[in-house]
Amino acid sequence: MPDSRSASEKAIEDVFAKHPDITEETLNYPDNSLTLLARQQTVDIGRTDLLFLAGEELLLIELKAERATEDNVxxxxxxxDYYQHSVLGDRYPSATHLKPILLAPEIPPPIKQQCRQTGLKPVEFDVGTVLEKFEDRLFTSHSMFEKQPxxxxxxxxxxxxGLIRYxxxxxxxxxxxxCIDDLExxxxKPDWNxxxxxxxxxxxxxxxxxxxxxxxxxxLQQVDQLRVSQSDKLLLTERGHTxxxxxxxxxxxxPPLSVDQAAVLTELLYDRxxxxDVTVGMVLFLDSVYDLSRSSDRVSGDALEEWFPKKAGRDWRGRSPGSLVNWYGNYLDEIGLVSKISATDGNEEFHYLTPEGAQLLSYLQVDIGKEMIRAQSR
Structure with a gap:
């Protein structure tokens, strides 16, 4: 379905999606209470704007960049109605009830009254204030050098x-x-050690x-170290279902990674x-290949083993740099951003930046550069 929204509406949605703290302030929710589940989610009757989880409450947000109308209601x-009957308990079983919100810069009194009469919550916001908050957080909210590979x-x-399909x-x-009980x-292979x-x-x-x-x-952004207990309940995210x-x-x-699955992961790197620490590792590995390729038409694994840890600003105790280069090199090769080629004698691998990898890196260079400046100025 083509996206026919105005540029300003897309930009405001981007702010609310990428900065839940701004959404919390706008909707008057406590700090760290909202989790983004989906944006521009396609359903049978159209495409919804934003979907957040707040405890057991599912927030269904219809976002407008101009005055709200009766048609929006x-x-x-x-x-x-669609989410209550077809989505709430099926896709999001942890949510017990739905709160539909009409979010717009101006909501005339008759529209507000109509919202309240039909069980919707009208919320007004100031576009300038939201964009100003976004600019304040633009390059200070990333934890690139705290969240190391x-x-x-x-x-x-x-x-x-296999786990995703399960x-x-x-x-x-x-x-x-x-998951362990259904290992097969x-x-x-069913005989894992x-x-x-x-x-x-x-x-x-x-x-x-x-x-x-x-x-x-x-x-994930609110935990210092990711731990999964035996009893933690697991579901796919919206991206996981895609x-x-x-x-x-x-x-x-x-099954091996498909081209469409690779596109889903590449979209994550563009979007977030x-x-x-894994997405950061992929971005920094890509940047490491680019750094080294400026002095050589092919980048050896040995060169990456020396440079990637320096680029990441850490020493992997308990893991050799060779393992990390192998893993992150495999990830980027699988999704088509780096190409790995073995030498003719099979004793060494070389890495090349693909056109798709160069395009992503070009897109991210401003973010990476400003994040480095921020990290160095602490």
Whole structure:
């Protein structure tokens, strides 16, 4: 469905989606109470603007950049009815009730009255104030150099496809114990050593890629260290459902990464490059390949083992730089942003920036540069 909204409406939605703290202030919700579930979610009757979770409350937001009209109220009523009957308990079982919100710079009194009579909440906001708050946070909200690349323990992105498919098969939350008990549906091979540890690695990687969420747990950005207990309830995020729907339907126990799945992960890097320590690692690895390719037409693994830790500003104790270069190199190769090629003797691998990788890096350069300046000025 083509996006016919005005540029200003897209920009304001971007602020509310990427900065939940501004949304909390605008809607008068407590700090750290909102979690973004979806934006521009396509449903049978159209496409909704923003969807947040606040405890057990699902906020369905119809956003307007101009004066609200009666048509906006009618549209939000239709979305409300659809979500109550077709979405609320199925896709979001942790939410017990729905709150539809009409969010606009100006809502005339008759429209406000109509909202209240039909169970909708009218909320006005000042466009200038929202954009000013966004500018204040533009390059100070990223935690790029606090959220340093993590040692994932997972050597290839496709390995979590079995877990993603397993979680997509039901609307009921699953625990880590459930996943271990159903290992034959998830693992590439059913005879894993240390299945609990491996499952923990897979779940944490899925969370860090915004594919898996823990029910009634703080958002990833609000925890210092990601831990998954045996009883944590797991569901796919909205991005996770899209990712599962893009999975190849081949005969393999765990199918390889599809082109459409790679596109979902690339979109995450465009949209939220500093979302987690894994997305940060992917961005910095891409930037490392670019740095080294300026003096060589091909970048060796040895050169990356030396430069990537320096670029990331950390030393991976317990993990060799070679492992990290291998894992992040695999991730970016799988989604088509870096190309890995083995030497003719098979003893060394070389990395090349693909056109798609160069395009993403060009898009992110301003963010990366300003984040470095911010980090150095502390």
């Amino acid at each position: 009618v549209q939000l009523e239709e979305y409300r 993590v040692s994932t323990g997972v050597a290839s992105l496709y390995l979590i496809n 979680l997509a098969a039901t609307s009921e939350p699953k625990t880590k114990n459930d 549906k998830i693992a590439v 240390k299945p609990s540890a491996r499952m923990g690695q897979f779940i944490r990687l899925g969370i860090r890629l915004n594919l898996i969420q823990r029910v009634n747990k703080p958002p 990712y599962a729907g893009a999975m190849s339907a081949g005969p393999e126990r765990v 490059p500093f979302y987690s």
